[in-house]
Amino acid sequence: MTGLTQPDAPKVSAFDLSKVWTSGRNIFGIAMTVITASFAVMAVIPLAAIIINVSSEGLKLINLDLFTKLPPPPGLSGGGLGNAIVGTLITLAIAAVISVPLGVLGAVWLSEFGRGSKIAYWVRFSANVLSGVPAIIAGLFAYTIVVLTMGSFSAFAGGVALSVVMLPIVMRTTEEGLVLVPEEVRLAAFGLGATRFEMVSRIVLPAALPSIATAVTLAVARAGGEAAPLLFTALNNNFWSTDIFRPISTLSVQVYFFSIIPYKPQQQLAWAGALVLLGIILFVSISSRLLTRKKVF
Numbered sequence: 001m002t003g004l005t006q007p008d009a010p011k012v013s014a015f016d017l018s019k020v021w022t023s024g025r026n027i028f029g030i031a032m033t034v035i036t037a038s039f040a041v042m043a044v045i046p047l048a049a050i051i052i053n054v055s056s057e058g059l060k061l062i063n064l065d066l067f068t069k070l071p072p073p074p075g076l077s078g079g080g081l082g083n084a085i086v087g088t089l090i091t092l093a094i095a096a097v098i099s100v101p102l103g104v105l106g107a108v109w110l111s112e113f114g115r116g117s118k119i120a121y122w123v124r125f126s127a128n129v130l131s132g133v134p135a136i137i138a139g140l141f142a143y144t145i146v147v148l149t150m151g152s153f154s155a156f157a158g159g160v161a162l163s164v165v166m167l168p169i170v171m172r173t174t175e176e177g178l179v180l181v182p183e184e185v186r187l188a189a190f191g192l193g194a195t196r197f198e199m200v201s202r203i204v205l206p207a208a209l210p211s212i213a214t215a216v217t218l219a220v221a222r223a224g225g226e227a228a229p230l231l232f233t234a235l236n237n238n239f240w241s242t243d244i245f246r247p248i249s250t251l252s253v254q255v256y257f258f259s260i261i262p263y264k265p266q267q268q269l270a271w272a273g274a275l276v277l278l279g280i281i282l283f284v285s286i287s288s289r290l291l292t293r294k295k296v297f
Contacts, residue, residue, distance in 0.1 A: 051278070058275030061268050066276070070239065071254065077265040081273050083240050087155065087248040088224065088280065091234060094159025094244065095166055095223055100216060103170025104205075110171075111178040112200055124172075131168035138164035139229025147233060155241075155248040158234030165226060166219035173218060177211020178204060213288035221281045227252040251277045 065080045072079035106123065114120035142161035147153055181204050189199040205212075227250075235247040236257070251273045258270035 054271065054274050054278060057268070057271035058273075061272040062275065066269075066272055071258075071269065072265065074261060074266060075263045079269070081251065081254055081269060081276065083237065084249040084251045084254040084273065085276060086240070086242065087234070087237070088251045088277070090155050090242065090244060090248060091158040091162060091230070091250055092220060092224060092280075094156060095162035096216070096220070098159065098163035099166035099170055099219065103167050103215065103219075104174050104212060106171045107174035107178055108200060108205070110175050112196070112204065124175075127168040127171050130164070131172065134228075135161075135165050135226045136228040136232075138162075139232035142229065143232040150245070152245070153233060153235035153247040155234050155244040155246070158230045158248065158250065159244075161229035161233045162223040162226065165223045165229065169219040169222060170212075170215045173215035174208065174212050177208040177215070180211070181207045209292040210289075213292040217281075217285045217288050220284050224277055224281055225252055227256040251280075 065078065066082070067080060067085060068082050069078070069080035070083055071081060106127075110120050110124060114123070139161045141164060142157050146157040146160050150157070185203055185207070186199055189203050194202070230250050230253050234250055234253070236253050237247045237249045241248050255270045255273040255277070258266040258273070261267075
């Protein structure tokens with residue numbers, strides 16, 4: 001009687017293993033994509049809810065009077081926030097004039113001249129600490145430095161306070177954009193005979209313009225909604241004013257005041273002011289993107 005032979009074990013080819021590995025990677029990639037998209041949606045839902053809520057309440061009073069008239073006395077309807085809109089634009093402009101050049105120059109020094117030095121480390125560390133300081137501390141700083149020195153509240157003092165809030169955002173975001181510019185581009189510029197100043201001003205900065213625009217937008221968005229530092233510096237003004245050395249009205253302060261008083265007309269104006277403030281930030285964001293949409297590389 002002949003013995004029974006065992007059947008050969010099935011052989012797994014390298015091609016089959018490759019298919020299994022590829023299939024597993026695809027499943028993992030799909031799973032991670034679904035998880036990432038889910039968390040993104042979870043982050044967007046509160047933002048969308050805020051925008052929808054502010055728009056639904058604020059659109060009721062969006063008319064010409066809102067931009068051209070003064071706020072009404074408490075309890076009376078009508079009027080607008082014209083003086084607060086002008087004051088907001090003035091204080092944000094002052095803050096941008098102070099913080100954007102300083103922030104961009106600081107970022108250029110950190111990424112191009114002071115890279116790896118101890119001074120750069122402490123400057124970067126100080127900017128990170130400053131970005132986490134409450135805005136009311138910036139208001140107290142501007143109050144001590146500007147208001148007490150000048151002897152009065154003013155739009156200029158408000159701009160200084162907001163510039164302290166904006167400066168670290170502009171510096172750190174701009175530096176991240178400058179670092180992303182490939183090192184080969186710098187070496188190519190030097191190889192063509194460009195000086196360091198020419199390399200930075202004509203090559204690196206234009207390449208980082210989208211990052212600079214993002215930095216300015218983030219800084220304006222952060223500073224535009226701050227009321228606490230302006231209470232210590234710009235204070236408020238119930239009348240029209242464009243004098244940067246006198247108290248001035250701002251949207252964030254008006255929204256704060258109108259939202260806490262028990263009168264429906266003023267509460268409606270607070271919703272409208274919040275919507276206008278969102279519109280200003282959106283306008284700055286769109287404008288910066290349009291100005292920097294030309295790509296260098």
